[in-house]
Amino acid sequence: MTSAAPSRSQRAEAAILSATRELLARGGVRELTVEGVAARSGVAKTTIYRRWRSKDELALAVVIDMVQTVVAVPELADTRSELIAFVGGAVRVLGKTLMGPVMQGLVPELATDSELARSFRDRVVVLRLHEVERLLRRGIERGEIRADVDVGLTHELLFGAVYYRLFLSGQPLDRKLAERIVDAVLPGLRKPPGRTRGAQQPSA
Amino acid sequence: MTSAAPSRSQRAEAAILSATRELLARGGVRELTVEGVAARSGVAKTTIYRRWRSKDELALAVVIDMVQTVVAVPELADTRSELIAFVGGAVRVLGKTLMGPVMQGLVPELATDSELARSFRDRVVVLRLHEVERLLRRGIERGEIRADVDVGLTHELLFGAVYYRLFLSGQPLDRKLAERIVDAVLPGLRKPPGRTRGAQQPSA
């Protein structure tokens, strides 16, 4: 019975957050104004400032809330499929939802606000890293992946290419992208069939 | 004799650009103010607006100017060394100069200003792409690299990981990074020694 009767405060807060999301979607932080949020949500400016200390904190709250949904965990047959599903989830969210523009607006904030940066890394980057680690560990157990794989670097390669498109190259985030990225990175992760690279422990 | 006597206009312009660079370095676009530039450069605000139509155009001019230096072309023995030198150059510039913070501030501008985005891609992204293509082509001729390599994707993997650190993960851009990235990507670029390739379409 958590959904009884939304009080006036709850309605106001929901309206503020919703309006902020909408205004963030088009225009990013640059075109987001507190007055605009107040007008669109039908709420007084004072009501906004009673809840958040500044425009940045309001935007931040919305962003952090959206960002939670980034990490989705697949459970598939082989490591390749799992990695593709994992990276593909990020590609889809960044390409087809508000997450794309929101992330673009977030970059300079992360650069200047160290507390926000820490929060973002804890809630997003580290989660992704751990998920990659989990997937690779399973791959190692199955004998698909070399045991001395560099998890951190793999994680950076997989998602770096996605964000590079979003932030800089501007090329489309299409469905095939995840598959191409994974297939390009995978050869460096696989157990060397015969030789090619440094020593390898006995296949467990 | 190009360095005769800098006129007042030239001195003013140089002072404006210099002050803009300094203020951009710490604080990014957010803390860059025209009044601040005027004060620091000892120039009247009107003089700034006589040259650039807006604060954004001023910042853009400085950024574009800095960005030109991103692409440095090595000529080394093997493809691995060349790629490491190439990626390492970007790592060094982004990690040790103003380019890092400047790029962080540039991301949201690229997202909203399509003309700026085009300009940036023509001057930076495409140059890097062509350089990667040139290096890989030499590698193909030398027999190091497979002929059907995906140049665009390789370029995105190499530099995406660098920017991912700069923008999101916040990990240091150290000297070893370029080497690690290249060694992780290279296995997917090499000619298959015998066979044993993972799922890969024979070709198109």
Place this chain on the structure above:
DNA sequence: GGTAAACGCAACGCTACGTTTCGGAGTGTG
């Protein structure tokens, strides 16, 4: 030395942030 271009200075209108004040509407309680 004179003239035209470029600069410096001060003031202005404007937008938006963040604050304050006050009156009134919503909410809970005896």
Place this chain on the structure above:
DNA sequence: CACACTCCGAAACGTAGCGTTGCGTTTACC
């Protein structure tokens, strides 16, 4: 039902910064 308490809405304010204007002064160049 009445009362008190809390929260909201409306309006005005001070401040910062953008971009503009007008005018006097300096500089460059003939």
